[in-house]
Amino acid sequence: MNRIGVFGANGRMGQALLQATYQDNNSEIAAAYVRKTSDFFGINVGPIIGVNDIEQTFCALEQTNCTNVDVLIDFTLPQGMLVHLAYAVANQIPMVIGTTGLTAEEFAKLQQAAKTIPIVFSRNFSVGINLLLNLVQTAAKTLSDEIDIEIFEAHHRHKIDAPSGTALAIGEAIAEAKGWDHNEVARYERHQDHVAKSQNEIGYSVLRAGDIVGEHTAYFASIGERLEITHKASSRMTFAQGAVRAAGWLKNKPAGLYDMQDVLGFK
Structure with missing residues (x-):
């Protein structure tokens, strides 16, 4: 079972990622990260995504034991993504990144991180x-x-x-x-x-x-x-399901920068 942590879990895309993780037979929600100032902080994940059998609550990054997570997924804004990327590198956790609008400098930091951990980066996971x-x-x-x-x-x-x-x-x-x-x-x-x-x-x-x-x-x-x-x-679930698929593919891969073309075997 692939234990997935989702950043920006209170947002529309974050909630879609949680739903897609829950629906995937080979994945489970290990962490739903939000800021401590979020209205979602501390409440149960299940009712937010329309299910009843989830025990996890929305949590802040510093509260969660990173060993409970196999892969992290991030579709947040560039500034937040870079913070999460540093955390992933420090804890050697693979990462799926769908953040867009990166500057050349920000993308260079992503490329540098991929020398240490495996990363799937794609502008679109459909x-x-x-x-x-x-x-x-x-x-x-x-x-x-x-x-x-x-x-x-x-x-x-x-x-x-x-x-x-x-x-x-x-x-x-x-x-x-x-x-x-x-x-x-x-x-x-x-x-x-x-x-x-x-x-x-x-x-x-x-x-x-x-x-x-x-x-x-x-x-x-x-x-x-x-x-x-x-x-x-017509639905964000298209992208969320692709990201979860990428997370399953990424687990146990060597360090490197991959994209969705790699995941789908188009390369």
């Missing part, structure tokens, strides 16, 4: 999205160089980073297939452009509204035809 990453690379390699490539993404109003980490992962996959440097070809705004777009660029468009869980479309358009590859998520 099986469908990871299949989409393979499909867009096939399209980029197959279609002519005269193709226009654009990426559209939509999320709920509370989503902070834009474009989303998943949209960037799609663009990076396309750039890799085309032999481009993503940083050179990515275009995030055109509102003051007065020239026609180039075919040697990847444009990003963003929508933030309501409670949209996540939608991503890669457009490959030429004169006379257009290919659209789309993924729509």
Whole structure:
């Protein structure tokens, strides 16, 4: 049985991760971490996620014996994630990380930690999205160089980073297939452009509204035809189940930085 600790357990994604852990036959909730100032601190986990047979209460990190946890899962914000990452390294606990919006410096710290512990880092833990990453690379390699490539993404109003980490992962996959440097070809705004777009660029468009869980479309358009590859998520459980799957795969792996493509055997 894989004993999982979930950070940010009071949030929407945190609760989905707890539910996914509970529902997985090979996993169990070992810890549900919140801040001591949280309204959830000290109360029973079960009623919050709609089950009755869980004894754990929401706890603060410093209160929980780390030997009770096999793998940690973190979908919190970058600042908090780095604190949790340091804890994982100090206690030699594998970690699954879905935090997005990392700066280059923050990602470098994650890479350094992966020299000590095994980490699965992915901007999106959906099986469908990871299949989409393979499909867009096939399209980029197959279609002519005269193709226009654009990426559209939509999320709920509370989503902070834009474009989303998943949209960037799609663009990076396309750039890799085309032999481009993503940083050179990515275009995030055109509102003051007065020239026609180039075919040697990847444009990003963003929508933030309501409670949209996540939608991503890669457009490959030429004169006379257009290919659209789309993924729509209707529930956070899609990502949570993928993260729990990654946690099961990660247990007993050697130190290193892995991604969901490794977990699914796409590499």
